[in-house]
Amino acid sequence: MQKQAIFQSKLLPYALVAPQLAIVLIFFYWPALQAVIQSFLQQDAFGLSTTFVWFENYVELFGDSAYFESILRTFFFSFAIAVSSLSFALLLAVMADKPLRGSMLYRTLLIWPYAVAPPVVGVLWIFMLHPSLGVIARYLRALGIDWNPLLDGDQAATLIILAAAWKQISYNFLFFLAGLQSIPRSVLEAAAIDGARPMRRFWTVTFPLLSPTIFFLLVVNIVYAFFDTFGIIDTMTRGGPGKSTETLVYKVYSDGLLGGNLGSSAAQSVVLMIMVIVLTGIQFRFVERKVTY
Amino acid sequence: MALRHFGTAAAVALTVGLGASPALAVTEIQWWHAMTGANNDVIVKLANDFNASQSDYKVIPTYKGNYADTMNAGIAAFRAGNAPHIMQVFEVGTATMMAATGAVKPVYKLMAEAGEKFDPKIYLPAITGYYSTSKGEMLSFPFNSSSTVMWVNLDELKKANVAIPKTWPETFEAAKKLHDNGHATCGFSNSWVTWVNLEQLSAWHNVPLSSKANGLDGFDTKLEFNGPLQVKHLEKLVELQKDKTYDYAGRTNTGEGRFTSGECPLYLTSSAFFGNVKAQAKFAFTAVPMPYYPDAKGAPQNSIIGGASLWVMGGKPAEEYKGVAKFLTFLSDTDRQVYIHKASGYLPITKAAYEKAKAEGFYKDQPYLETPLLELTNKEPTENSRGLRLGNMVQLRDVWAEEIEQALAGKKTAKQALDAAVERGNTMLRQFEKTAVK
Numbered sequence: 099m100q101k102q103a104i105f106q107s108k109l110l111p112y113a114l115v116a117p118q119l120a121i122v123l124i125f126f127y128w129p130a131l132q133a134v135i136q137s138f139l140q141q142d143a144f145g146l147s148t149t150f151v152w153f154e155n156y157v158e159l160f161g162d163s164a165y166f167e168s169i170l171r172t173f174f175f176s177f178a179i180a181v182s183s184l185s186f187a188l189l190l191a192v193m194a195d196k197p198l199r200g201s202m203l204y205r206t207l208l209i210w211p212y213a214v215a216p217p218v219v220g221v222l223w224i225f226m227l228h229p230s231l232g233v234i235a236r237y238l239r240a241l242g243i244d245w246n247p248l249l250d251g252d253q254a255a256t257l258i259i260l261a262a263a264w265k266q267i268s269y270n271f272l273f274f275l276a277g278l279q280s281i282p283r284s285v286l287e288a289a290a291i292d293g294a295r296p297m298r299r300f301w302t303v304t305f306p307l308l309s310p311t312i313f314f315l316l317v318v319n320i321v322y323a324f325f326d327t328f329g330i331i332d333t334m335t336r337g338g339p340g341k342s343t344e345t346l347v348y349k350v351y352s353d354g355l356l357g358g359n360l361g362s363s364a365a366q367s368v369v370l371m372i373m374v375i376v377l378t379g380i381q382f383r384f385v386e387r388k389v390t391y
Numbered sequence: 392m393a394l395r396h397f398g399t400a401a402a403v404a405l406t407v408g409l410g411a412s413p414a415l416a417v418t419e420i421q422w423w424h425a426m427t428g429a430n431n432d433v434i435v436k437l438a439n440d441f442n443a444s445q446s447d448y449k450v451i452p453t454y455k456g457n458y459a460d461t462m463n464a465g466i467a468a469f470r471a472g473n474a475p476h477i478m479q480v481f482e483v484g485t486a487t488m489m490a491a492t493g494a495v496k497p498v499y500k501l502m503a504e505a506g507e508k509f510d511p512k513i514y515l516p517a518i519t520g521y522y523s524t525s526k527g528e529m530l531s532f533p534f535n536s537s538s539t540v541m542w543v544n545l546d547e548l549k550k551a552n553v554a555i556p557k558t559w560p561e562t563f564e565a566a567k568k569l570h571d572n573g574h575a576t577c578g579f580s581n582s583w584v585t586w587v588n589l590e591q592l593s594a595w596h597n598v599p600l601s602s603k604a605n606g607l608d609g610f611d612t613k614l615e616f617n618g619p620l621q622v623k624h625l626e627k628l629v630e631l632q633k634d635k636t637y638d639y640a641g642r643t644n645t646g647e648g649r650f651t652s653g654e655c656p657l658y659l660t661s662s663a664f665f666g667n668v669k670a671q672a673k674f675a676f677t678a679v680p681m682p683y684y685p686d687a688k689g690a691p692q693n694s695i696i697g698g699a700s701l702w703v704m705g706g707k708p709a710e711e712y713k714g715v716a717k718f719l720t721f722l723s724d725t726d727r728q729v730y731i732h733k734a735s736g737y738l739p740i741t742k743a744a745y746e747k748a749k750a751e752g753f754y755k756d757q758p759y760l761e762t763p764l765l766e767l768t769n770k771e772p773t774e775n776s777r778g779l780r781l782g783n784m785v786q787l788r789d790v791w792a793e794e795i796e797q798a799l800a801g802k803k804t805a806k807q808a809l810d811a812a813v814e815r816g817n818t819m820l821r822q823f824e825k826t827a828v829k
Contacts (some may be wrong), residue, residue: 140825141826142490142491143487143826144466144470144491144494145469146491146493147826228645230576230577230640230646230649239576246639248639248796249799249800251800337793338642338796339793339797340793340794340800340802352789353786355459355463356459356789357785357786358783358823358826359783359822
């Protein structure tokens with residue numbers, strides 16, 4: 099199979115790629131470089147006095163136990179969000195994949211939440227579960243559950259995981275549905291003729307054939323939980339109570355914009371950037387090869 | 392026909408516009424602010440009135456989001472070299488603005504250089520003290536000031552046969568009674584947890600929040616709010632949180648609906664809450680001074696302000712500063728101050744405006760509007776009650792709140808929590824001191 103396009107002129111391919119390259123340079127490499135430079139400096143908020151401090155920001159960062167707690171917390175959150183969102187989306191996709199009447203309607207409705215912006219998701223869930231405003235919170239209290247995420251860190255964490263996972267379900271659902279529909283029916287029918295029950299058919303045929311989709315989504319979900327949950331955390335808990343919902347990305351915001359400590363904030367961004375680079379590296383190197391297609 | 396006339400008119404307008412000598416050109420003054428709703432209307436009206444009153448300058452107000460957003464937008468704009476002329480900054484941003492020598496133009500200097508008549512003595516010292524140096528030089532112009540008061544749901548107190556409490560022990564008693572009479576989820580509560588339970592509590596009882604006159608006399612200030620009074624107060628809140636006689640309502644003012652809905656009959660928060668109470672409360676209400684501990688020496692002292700002030704940004708041409716100075720004079724006018732006071736519920740900043748509002752009988756049927764003024768002017772301010780000036784105060788408050796939350800959740804004792812808050816806060820203050828321009 100011919101994979102290479104043939105260009106007559108030497109310059110044309112570069113010209114065609116130029117706009118995309120320019121966008122990547124201006125909107126990604128330039129700010130990333132700025133962050134790296136900033137992480138070696140100490141500056142007041144107004145940028146009036148600047149001192150070059152080498153690795154002092156990093157040394158302070160890794161000498162701070164709160165930072166390690168924040169790392170562990172972020173991993174826990176990402177894992178919890180990814181697993182709950184993926185499993186629920188898979189369940190819904192398997193249901194929607196059945197030949198049902200009105201399945202198009204279900205599918206459309208399930209895709210909707212993806213269009214909601216994270217801060218709005220936060221506000222929506224606040225209206226349901228805020229201890230004094232929340233509709234559901236009222237029922238929980240009526241049941242005798244002491245629901246108070248303003249003071250109870252575990253409940254606050256649950257709240258964030260719920261809201262963040264809910265938003266991501268649509269995205270996962272879409273990919274799972276596409277993945278399910280590309281599974282050859284003949285294989286499933288053969289399994290059925292051999293006497294495999296639906297559950298067994300799912301685990302022995304469908305699930306392995308879905309594995310590339312699952313791995314792809316796992317990485318996407320972890321990256322989402324790392325970065326895009328900022329809006330949800332900011333509108334719902336602002337990192338509290340205590341520090342129980344302060345993830346890495348929220349800490350970058352809080353130290354940089356609320357605390358005016360740009361050096362430390364930039365150093366944290368660089369650490370985050372390295373984490374994501376590693377994660378993506380794993381996806382390409384390891385996962386892409388190990389998955390059965 | 393009409394079109395041709397339009398063309399002529401446009402041509403005339405153009406010639407006038409282009410041919411005008413620079414002396415006639417209107418100088419634009421950018422004013423960034425964080426006011427919404429009714430308070431935004433007040434800002435727009437002030438700008439329009441000023442623009443109509445003279446023809447040399449045009450003030451253009453722009454809403455930039457909440458207080459923290461506005462401040463960040465201003466800082467970012469300054470770094471990019473296009474800061475606004477006037478920026479509304481909340482009181483906790485004062486130290487950050489002050490430390491930025493060169494980024495801001497102190498108001499007293501601005502007035503002197505522009506040759507505007509300016510007498511700092513016409514303002515209420517309880518308000519301007521917060522924004523002045525220890526020598527009394529005014530650095531920023533107080534715009535919207537408030538203080539902490541206790542909002543009272545009179546109907547519910549009557550129902551439970553409870554008198555309006557004056558001291559903290561009375562407040563705890565009253566809250567218990569209310570808790571046992573239909574307010575099982577909340578006897579009393581408050582917004583702005585650190586402002587009410589640390590900052591104001593300390594000033595109101597004349598104990599230091601931090602050394603060096605709460606930071607007014609230098610950035611090398613050390614936090615001191617883990618003293619016996621503050622610890623005792625927090626211990627009491629922790630104890631009452633257990634059965635919801637006191638129920639924590641969050642770090643900012645998101646819990647204020649709990650007062651207007653009738654859930655919490657006693658609620659400590661800003662006097663600026665008035666607009667919402669008036670609009671939403673379906674019961675008789677009032678606002679009384681903050682409770683105090685009668686066994687504390689000299690309590691109550693005086694309260695400190697909240698709200699925001701107007702900072703003038705540095706590096707603008709003298710001609711534009713003239714306009715800014717004229718605008719500040721315009722805002723200081725007695726009738727205008729009375730208007731701001733009545734329309735927004737924020738406090739008047741000049742003595743004359745306060746006297747005039749009083750003389751007009753404004754507080755006769757709304758005595759609660761005078762409560763914050765009475766608190767602020769209760770006694771001559773001391774080292775501990777002039778104001779606060781701590782760097783990175785926005786994040787400091789978050790750190791203090793984190794620790795208070797730990798105590799209320801039963802994870803730490805009150806003493807441990809406040810010790811940790813002091814320790815973590817001091818680390819941040821040293822960090823700020825390092826980067827502050829000397």
